[in-house]
Structure formats: structure tokens, C-alpha cells
Amino acid sequence: MTASSTAFFSHINVRRNDQQFNLDIYGLTREATGQFYEDLNAFASQLEDGSEVTLSDGTKVDTQSVAGMTVFQVHMNFQQANLELVNNVFTFIRNFEQKLDNMLSG
Secondary structure, eight states, X not given: OOSOEEEETTEEEEEETTEEEEEEXXXXXXXXXXXXXXXXXXXXXXXXXXXXXXXTTSOEEETTSHHHHHHHHHHHHHHHHHHHHHHHXXXXXXXXHHHXXXXXXX
């Protein structure tokens, strides 16, 4: 996420490119997972052609150079860490909301 965001339990107000919208933790998890696999798919499909790969952040990577492969590796490490963080937050919030629900109903 870029720019500003304010979290309240499982709902997040996100501001991107002068547009503001609400995104819940489920949508955020889906978006992070999609970005990760879109980058892997773009890399795999364009690797055979020997052309440049355009990553989800707009970076163009030359698959035939060591520098390009290093940039791709660092980008995917970041994407994987981001995905892991989002999944952990998702799990925490889901468990927290279940506990709250159990406390209120019990």
C-alpha cells in the first residue's frame, strides 16, 4: 500500500493516486496474493521470449542480465515478505474477531 492508510479492525481506508476507498483485510490478502502470483506468471511467460519483464510496481527487468535477475529476486523476496505479513495479519484478525464473537455470545 502506498500513501496513507488507517486501520480499524478488519477494515482499512486506503488512499491511492488521489482516490480513497475502503478495503477489508480479506480484500487486502487477495490483492497481495494476486500481485505475488502475477509477477511470477509474468516472469515465467516472458522468460522464454528473452524479453523484459514488467513487474507489478512498473519496474522493467532484463531477464538476460545478472543485474536484472538480482532485481527480480529482491522484488520477489519483498513480495513474499509482504504476502507473509498480510497473511499473518489476516490470521490474527480472523482469530481476534472469532474470540470477540465468542465473548459476546457466551
